[in-house]
Amino acid sequence: MKVGFLGPEASFTYTATKTAFPNDELVSYHSIPACIKGVEFGEVDLGVVPIENTIEGSVNTTVDYLFHQTTIPVGAEIVLPIFQQLMVAKNNKNTWKETTKILSHPQALAQSQEFIRTYFPMAELEATPSTAYAANFVASHPEQKIAAIAPKLSAKTYDLDIVGKDIQDVAINQTRFWVLGDEKVDIPIQPKQNKLTIALTMPNNMPGALHKALSAFSWREIDLSKIESRPLKTTLGEYFFLIDINVEKPQELLDNALEEIRLMGGTVKIFGNYSIHLINGV
Numbered sequence: 001m002k003v004g005f006l007g008p009e010a011s012f013t014y015t016a017t018k019t020a021f022p023n024d025e026l027v028s029y030h031s032i033p034a035c036i037k038g039v040e041f042g043e044v045d046l047g048v049v050p051i052e053n054t055i056e057g058s059v060n061t062t063v064d065y066l067f068h069q070t071t072i073p074v075g076a077e078i079v080l081p082i083f084q085q086l087m088v089a090k091n092n093k094n095t096w097k098e099t100t101k102i103l104s105h106p107q108a109l110a111q112s113q114e115f116i117r118t119y120f121p122m123a124e125l126e127a128t129p130s131t132a133y134a135a136n137f138v139a140s141h142p143e144q145k146i147a148a149i150a151p152k153l154s155a156k157t158y159d160l161d162i163v164g165k166d167i168q169d170v171a172i173n174q175t176r177f178w179v180l181g182d183e184k185v186d187i188p189i190q191p192k193q194n195k196l197t198i199a200l201t202m203p204n205n206m207p208g209a210l211h212k213a214l215s216a217f218s219w220r221e222i223d224l225s226k227i228e229s230r231p232l233k234t235t236l237g238e239y240f241f242l243i244d245i246n247v248e249k250p251q252e253l254l255d256n257a258l259e260e261i262r263l264m265g266g267t268v269k270i271f272g273n274y275s276i277h278l279i280n281g282v
Helices: 012-020 032-040 060-068 090-098 106-111 113-119 131-140 152-158 209-218 251-263
Strands: 002-006 025-029 046-053 074-081 085-088 101-104 124-127 146-150 161-164 174-180 191-201 224-231 239-246 267-278
Touching: 002 012, 002 032, 012 025, 012 046, 012 074, 012 174, 025 032, 032 046, 032 060, 046 060, 046 074, 046 106, 060 224, 060 239, 085 090, 085 131, 085 152, 090 161, 101 106, 101 131, 106 113, 106 124, 106 146, 131 146, 131 152, 146 152, 152 161, 174 267, 191 251, 209 224, 209 239, 209 251, 251 267
Parallel strands: 002 025, 002 046, 074 267, 101 124, 101 146
Antiparallel strands: 046 174, 074 174, 085 146, 085 161, 191 239, 191 267, 224 239
8 A cells, every 4th residue: 555645754744654554655745735636646545644733733734725625534643742853964063053044844943943042043944845854955965054853763864963852842742643545544553532523614694603503512512622713715704614523422413413503504524533543752
């Protein structure tokens, strides 16, 4: 089986994918949309993309593409602990505090703001497609006073020295990844629980529309673990709501809640009803 992931190798997505699919062929993609399209066009059987981080919240590129562009189902969720490392080329190990530019994925840069402000308040920050891309770039330009923020595996892969260990702002930092391409995906990691994720829209002219939609879950005592709004990209002020539901009630009860919302004029797009798999510290 072929499994696509947001690459290149040594990225956090690669670690999550390799752990979940240790015996399958992994295919690297340069962006989240490219990875999802790889599943759509049949280049790979499954795709693994980030969906949310503890510090920075949802990965909007993933959410918006899955809502607006495709009907590919979510078959599983992988949760990976995230530890960010500052790394430099070996010849810059002793002069790393002279770094003038730090490269990394926008999420990684945002997750390490306190460290950057403390040690590199004047450094230029450059966003890259992935953390591994940043590490590879630093390794390829050892003559420059630059550094990358990336996982430990990137330092090993690209022969860099780690000069700042576990620099993320929050100690308990995790990223959720979705496995796309099938309604049910078997992963050799013990599942923790099940979750249903939906996207919900309600008629604009309905007073208290969101309250009425949420009441369909409330009176049935259905537990919602997350709700957030995203622009519909039609006109200003119109949104869809991304909702995570803990699957603890009978399926019929969940189906009835969704049908009640539809009867009120709402629309419901089901992303997936899937299991959650936690990876131990890497």
